[in-house]
Amino acid sequence: MAQENRVVVLIDMDCFYCQVEEKLNPELAGKPIAVVQYNPWKGGGIIAVNYVARAMGVTRHMRGDEAKEKCPEIQLPSVPCLRGKADISKYRDAGKDVAKVLQKFTPLLERASIDEAYLDITEPVQERLKTFNVNSVTTDLLPNTYALGYDNVEQFIADVHSYGSDSLEFDYEHAKQLLIGAVIVSEIRAAVYEETGYRCSAGIAHNKILAKLVCGMNKPNKQTVLPKHSINMLYSTLPLKKVKHLGGKFGYTVCEVLKITNMIELQVFTEKDLQNKFDEKNGTWLYKIARGIDLEPVQARFNPKSIGCCKQFKGKSALLDLESLKKWLTDLGDEIEDRLEKDALENNRTPKQMVVSFSTYLPDGRDVSSSRSYNFTDDDLCGEFFTKKALELVMDTTEGLKIKDEEGNRRLKAPIKFLGISVGKFEDNTESKKTKRIVDYFCAGPSKVASAKPKETENQDDKPKPCDKKSTEKEGKEYILRKFFQVSNKAPVENKPIRDLSEEKNIKEIVVESPLDKQESFFAKFLNKNTAQFTEEPKSSETVSDIVIHPPTPVCDVINCGENSNDTEYSGSTINDEINKSVALFEEDPTDIDRVSNMRKLLNSTMIPDVIETNSLPKNPEDSQIRNTEDLQEDTAINNKASTSKIETFVCSECSKTIEIDKVDMHADYHLALRLRDEERQQVRSERKVTSAPKIVPQQNTDNKSKKPSLDQSNDKNETSSIASFLVKIDDTTPTEKCAECGKRVPLDKFTEHLDFHEAQRLSREINRKPKPTEITGSAVKRKRKSASPVKKPKMPCKSIASFFSR
DNA sequence: CATGGCGAGTCT
DNA sequence: AGACTCGC
DSSP, rough: OOOOOOOOOEETTTTTTHHHHHHHHHGTTTBBBEEEESGGGGEEEEEEEEEETTTOOOOOBBBBHHHHHOOHHHHHHHEETTEEEEEEEEEEHHHHHHHHHHHTTOOOOEEEEETTEEEOOHHHHHHHHOOOGGGOOOGGGSSTTEEEESSSSSHHHHHHHHHHHOTTTOHHHHHHHHHHHHHHHHHHHHHHHHHHHEEEEEEEOOOOOOOOHHHSSSOOOOEEOOOOOGGHHHHTTGGGGSSSTTTHHHHHHHHHHHTBBBBBGGGSSSSSHHHHHSSSHHHHHHHHHHTTTOOOOOOOOOSSSEHHHHHHHHEOOOEEEEEHHHHHHHHHHHHHHHHHHHHHHHOOOOEEEEEEEEEEEOOTTTTEEEEEEEEEEETTTTTTTHHHHHHHHHHHHHHGEEEEEEEEEEEEEEEEEEEEEEEEEEEOOOTTTTTHHHHHHHHHHHHHHHOOOOHHHHHHEEEOOOOTTTTTTSTHHHHHHHHHHHTTTTHHHHHHGSSSSSSSHHHHHHHHHHHHHHHHHHHHHHHHHHHHHHOOOOHTTTSSGSSSSOTTTHHHHHHHHHHHHHHOOOOOOOHHHHHHHHTTTTTOTTOOOOHHHHHHHHHHHHHEEEEEEOOOOOOOOOTTOOOOHHSSSOOOOOGTTTSSSOOEEEEEETTTEEGGEEEEEHHHHHHHHOOOHHHHHHHHHHHOOOTTOOTTTTGGGGOOOOGGGGGGOHHHHHHHHHHHHHHHHOOOSSOEOOHHHTOOOGGGGGGHHHHHHHHHHHHHHHHGOOOOOOOOHHSSSSSOOOOOSSSSSSSHHHHHHHHHHOO
């Protein structure tokens, strides 16, 4: 069966959550309804609105309170709450009930979401045509049916009956199939209503994209057919972003790059055009969908491939201590257990993998997310397994989450904004004994499952014991805690030497360990070097090739500066000294006024002097809550120097964090690193998506103006931009070295900076880095992350020197 | 702080 | 394996 001649249907339940609520509570029938999510803020967030309420102006995105204003008599049933989070299981069950009805009509059913399913009914249509004459189709077989391009269904029926007499492009065979398809879909929808009481709408076309597209054109309780010859009419006014896959960033860049807004405008571009402007795959896909072609098959899938649950902890509700983390992971783990038990009983399958994901707030309020996976072994299935393993994964892989251990106050260093556990990679349970274990476990009865939770926390917490890693493996629930405190207990030991800040040697060791400490010297030097190069460059030079080509002198110095730089000595300075010292790093080049003033501006604007008296121990809880750059790294060492009698601090106006004076430079560089990362990302994106669109990738141009950075009167915003573009500027005559990391060709004399740039990317990525493998779970998760270490490998730069001299 | 909790799929 | 995108 040719893919282009399929009959594909999308069934979409009308305001599904509302219908479920109405069915469960018949008193609601006929009334305006909006389902709100538990969130008590301003009446809860509306996630579904029935059509009565829509008619009165209630929409999603509103809060419950707003809905009441628009429609005082509105009913606001709420999504139930279980374990502190929204519990949508009743909607999931209802969706499954519907899917079961759909499945009676074809096995080729793909559940697309809780309330949507694609059906490929090509076969049923062919079967029907064997015994049913299309000419006997009448409107009473097609209630609530619309055909795009026709005023009403009768006209479409008539067109089919007359072989499309009026239209040259009428594809009779295809239209006939769609018409029969529409008849079958009417029956399907009737069956759904009959058996579940739910109304739905449907789109009928020859592929998934189009079925989806037209399904929404007539709602509720309607179905819409899209004959081939109506596609262009539909496209002529259809915003491109309405098409599935084009509603996000990609669709936006397509519109920007091609300067179009409607689907029909895509048709003027050749396939090659589109492949050049985007990539091969996307170009071809765009070319085809512009002509109504979408070959993606309907997958036969009834059950979800993964089962997961997650929760956000936004803003003030971010998790700050170990207890909250444990609590929420327990709740999430319990939910997974519940749902997995049901799934095991219903589908006789077992997940082979678990993924725990989380995100933490950066000091500036943005967040970084991370995830770790674990492949189950057969011995894994024991009480509270998911919770324990999840906690283990989070704690184990995220040194940045290590607590600040002080006075029994067990705080997480980075506030957790999001937690999620999901399991997947299901395999069918065979008759073999091992895979049956999960069912055994779940069926074993409450005694085992409930596995009374001893109050293990308190005594363990205060007195962490040394533990033998091998023997405690997977033993009991205290295992996690014990392991945890073993780790966190090291902090004071590491801290001790640093208290005396004059001990340079100790500081250096710490600096080496901490990526963001390294960042300080890297970025200071990095920027400094750039300005130096610009100075040496003749200002009047006109061509790119004039950009100075001198040996990358400090390559090895820079590589090593993380280890031996004394930039990290800050002790005994005044605030202004520190600021000036930072600025001085950029003042060596008197010609680079912009950079100097910009940096000064940055420092002045972000650092608001705020001297605070601090006693030897942070009796004030707020003190321990200071979260700056290093807090997100694993380096607990520097933090704990609270023993100094008086600490001067600043408030960073970019991220509102309190920064101790000896971290001002680091902190400023940290913000710079974040900005650089963003730019690099944007650049990568534009290079990838619009490779041949010169307007989007100005950096790629080798035109004259791109080569005079020192004269560039750019403003603050463009300052870092110029740095980024500086890194990728290449000219034919420039000796280059291919970067092993990104494959780009980089001018030799900028190679060091280029490496530093990757360093910058890595730094921000490695907010959640894993500093060292832990033997205990070493078997669980592969961690062969290459070059995860922020410590520079001397290999690359040295190689670049060699190649420089060989040319 | 302010659509949240999903689930699928792609890229590297 | 993990980060990221898309859509409901």
